[in-house]
Amino acid sequence: MAIPSARDRILDSAFQLFYARGIRAVGVDLIIAESGVAKATFYKHFPAKDELVLAYLDKVDGIWTGQLHAAAESAGPDPADALVGIFDALGTACRRDGYRGCAFINAAAEAAPGTPVHERTVAHKQAVLAWMRDLAAQAGADDPNSLARSLALLLDGGLAEGALTADPEVARVAKESARALVSSALPRTA
């Protein structure tokens, strides 16, 4: 457990501050002060604030995607169960202190379409959607694409509403709705 490298400290501070307050609301000076790093060091690792923002989004992507996959896996081997289990990640997130919705949606709200930040967000959402479509296909859905999109809507809705009120009820309803949509999208099973 050595002291984290300067780069890691910067990224950690940025992670917390950007998420809690928004990207534009946090200046590099604050990140520098919070991470206890010199300004020159900051700009050596991240030549512009935008690059730090992208690194922040990549970090969020790693964490959140990991949580989604873990939730899906721990729901069991059946792909249909996995699709529903995804929503446990939403419930866990909702209950976390300082929860403020989806970092990507929040970032995209501050970035103009076409900018790298905005596009990184689109890429993330498309990756999640593609993964869910795969699961839907494995589950034998009649229309894996529509099912995956429906579930993505529920998930993004839960994340967006979470930015307003961190109400675990939202996650409960989302999971139940997901269960209903999944089972109605599968061919009749015994």
Place this chain on the structure above:
Amino acid sequence: MAIPSARDRILDSAFQLFYARGIRAVGVDLIIAESGVAKATFYKHFPAKDELVLAYLDKVDGIWTGQLHAAAESAGPDPADALVGIFDALGTACRRDGYRGCAFINAAAEAAPGTPVHERTVAHKQAVLAWMRDLAAQAGADDPNSLARSLALLLDGGLAEGALTADPEVARVAKESARALVSSALPRTA
């Protein structure tokens, strides 16, 4: 068709600029230039930028709530149909040029919880939810609260994703999912 008052011109410019670029990204100087108004006039009508932001949100609330109600009404007198019809407003919004998702969600992403802007967003979402809960109760749902929340998730999900890619497919899937959830939440009908 007289020239709109100075206040209206300011609010119109703010409406377009805030929505298209985000609130923090737009300075009062730009709004002043765009609306062709003097700085003193601006500050006479809106003593601080924050008050303009709130007026902007109120304007959005009036427009968007009106569109939701209109979509619900034009789906017919049956409350269950109205609940599904709401999603036509999402489809129309998606297809509009310059569509960038829900102004409230975007605004909340930039405002810290507890600020007036954030709370105005929460109030708006709660009003929409309460209205949908009413419709769900009129439709005779077993659990109007859960049904309304499910539909709100789909709606907010559609709005949040709309900020990323204005894909009408999203609205189509949302409406279909809404139909499925509504019919599965009602007691068996012939």
Place this chain on the structure above:
DNA sequence: GGCGAGGTAGACAGGTCTGTCTATCTGTCC
């Protein structure tokens, strides 16, 4: 004619933001 409401034009103060640059210190490897 005179008054007042509301608008225009734009300088200005004080703060914050990003990004650059200089000068110094510390530890490691040879």
Place this chain on the structure above:
DNA sequence: GGACAGATAGACAGACCTGTCTACCTCGCC
């Protein structure tokens, strides 16, 4: 010991942002 990589501290430039203030203009109304 000496060279070097990487960090520190902090001044600085230049842009931008909010909000204030002065000075003038214009139109309707009494």
